[in-house]
Amino acid sequence: MHASKFHINTLKEAPSEAEVASHQLMTRAGMIRKAAGGIYTYMPLALRVLRKIETVVREEMNRAGALELLMPVVQPAELWEESGRWQEYGPELLRIKDRHNRDFVLQPTSEELVTDIVRNEIHSWRQLPVNFYHIQTKFRDERRPRFGLMRGREFTMKDAYSFDRDEASAQASYDAMFAAYHRIFTRLGLTYRAVAADTGSIGGSRSHEFQVIADTGEDLIVYNPDSDYAANIELAEAPCLLPERKPAAASLEKTPTPQAPKCEMVAELLGRPLSDTVKSIVLATDTDEGAVIWLLLVRGDHELNEIKASKLPGFENGHRFATEEEILDVFGCPPGYLGPIGTRRPVRVIADTTVANMSDFICGANEEGFHYTGVNWGRDLPEPAVADLRNVVAGDPDPRGGRLAIQRGIEVGHVFFLGDKYSKALQATFLETDGKPAILQMGCYGIGISRIAAAAIEQNHDDKGIIWPRGIAPFEVVICTMGWNKSETVRNEAGKLYEQLQQMGVDVILDDRDIRPGVMFADWELIGVPLRVTIGDRGLQEGVVEIQARRNGVTHKVALSDALARIKEQLDTL
Structure with missing residues (x-):
């Protein structure tokens, strides 16, 4: 393949909506072109990949x-109705009708x-x-x-x-x-x-x-x-961070916490560690008899894992976050001051494993501007149902030994x-x-x-562009010619090396375009071909060509007679 016969159309700037490196670089390298939101044409370079x-x-x-x-791609709706996913899959399933008003999906x-x-x-x-x-x-x-x-x-x-x-x-x-x-x-x-x-x-x-x-x-x-x-x-x-519950050492007190609807604010106001606070999350499950309200409790420095929550007994048919109206009806106050003590209506309480072993903790008092301090299970409120509810945090102990990383x-x-x-x-x-x-x-x-x-x-890019792994690069080797149109020697030697590489089974492209060397090099650095071979009159007069690996940018001058072997040697290391 000669570059003059291939479609190469690189851009200096990425579109404004391109937020991540792959989107930016694939667009700039001329690999993809947007047809509509989330729909792209794969241009020749991308299609090779x-x-x-x-x-x-x-x-x-x-x-x-x-x-x-x-x-x-187009599948009859009847099959999806049989499996139940016609209703279950949600709006991501694109449903269409044909001219006979029959339902289909784009799979x-x-x-x-x-x-x-x-x-x-x-x-x-x-x-x-x-x-x-x-x-x-x-x-x-x-x-x-x-x-x-x-x-x-x-x-x-x-x-x-x-x-x-x-x-x-x-x-x-x-x-x-x-x-x-x-x-x-x-x-x-x-x-x-x-x-x-x-x-x-x-x-x-x-x-x-x-x-x-x-x-x-x-x-x-x-x-x-x-x-x-x-x-x-x-x-x-997520492991329980407290091996056992300590005995209660503080009395239950209703403590003013004005304008402190978040655990971080409460901890700072009271001069206590965030890990002494308990966060309340209110969920609802809908039944034929009406909504059932659940209060899930995690430590103030932890986050609820919704996937784990969805697997709780009673959540088999789905769950949702409770509405503000439901929260006011059950707890008597807006979010930010909610807790398991003194709810207006029965609530099903589930505590994370760590929360279940906490003592003298802080939680909402179900009154705006107030929290309870010195809260203890068994004494101040019934023992909760217990489940693993939270996301793991880096540094958590692994029950199998060692510490967890993220x-x-x-x-x-x-x-x-x-x-x-x-x-x-x-x-x-x-x-x-x-x-x-x-x-x-x-x-x-x-x-x-x-x-x-x-x-x-x-995973593989730098400030110059893409760095493809050899196995999926659009080309394994690019031969960049300096003065293709001006030097018969360059054309002959570059053409000979190109044919030899092809015979070896190497996926190679020969850049014979009449453009400045800096522009040519920048194109191939952006496109990310793993190995670049540069051939020009000046080097040929010395009997050498230059080989550069895209990943480390190191350039080697090698004898023209050794070029084929050195290219193969370099490729084998990629």
Whole structure:
């Protein structure tokens, strides 16, 4: 490929809405062009990256025994109605009608359709196990698409679905995909962690996310530097920080706390540590008999984990934050001064494990401008129900030993064990060895192809531009020619090296454009090709060419006769 025949259109400035590095640099490098909010055209450079990611994914999926098919983007609503997700999925599911007024969806994922395929194609235990996958466009109507390919509405994803006879074999399929994902992300040259995760709207009982480590990531990963433990903060177990409850040492007092509706203000006003305060969060669950009000208590320096809260007994059908009207009716005062003592109406109280072991603590008095001090369980209020309600904090002790740390990550892959969540709803059965029908056990496995490209940039860039890992770079090597139009010697030597690299299987582009060297170099630093070879008359007169690695910026002058071997040597280190 010669650059003069390729489409290269770099920009000096990124659009104002580009907030993160990947969005800025992919736009400036001419890789993506916005069509609408969260919808992009992949230009030739970006498409080369995506195709390389797809190649690695396909090779490892095939190696793991999965079979590729291709399911449509547009899916009939009837299947989503069968599974119950037509109502459950929410506004992110784009619903459309055809000319006959029939309902369809633009698929965000394909559990329903693949289950329909399998229930019509798989009839006997002899056909199992089977794992179907495809790489296809997905659409999720995000409320606020942002960050370019990191959170777009239209994106490219690989999703796979395993079907097994029983849970044991389904877990084996899960393990095979888990191992395949490790191979995929290792081959892609990314620094990542596999973390235990919540199953979310997909459902199921076992789940791991594959997170690319990056400071701009939206997810928080809790991990132990001294072990292999890692979990998304939504799922990470927060230990009780107080091994036992101390005896009460203070009397209960109603203390004035004017204009102090936050725990931080109360602690400062009373000259007490923030860890002596208790924060009240009021939630509601709706039942046929009306709203049930719940008071969840976490320490003042901690935050409620809503995912953990959603799994509490009684929250199976969903929950919401209580309205101001409901709060006033039950507690008799506005938020900021709420607490478990003296509510007007019955409230279901659940304390975080740490709060349950606190003594002489501070909480709202259910009267504006007042808090109780010296509060103790058993003496001043009944013993609470207890649950892990909070987010882990860096430095928390790990029950397995050591201390927990937190880092940011970008989710690029997710594996789920689904069990019979979809197969039961869609009656996907097979005949067992005894001739009786049995429900299939499922797993699903997703990889964000387009998000990987963005995540790789978030992890690999500098002030000059992108630094692609070799395996997914649009080109592995660029040959920059100084004076292509003026020097036959440069054309001959550059052309010879280009052909030799091609014969070696190296993905190389030869820049034969008639532009200034500084502009040419800046383009390729922005685009992020891992290795640059510079050939010019001055160097050729000395019998040398220059080789520069994009990652470290170090330039080496090497003999023209050794250039091929040195390029191969450098590539092997990338």
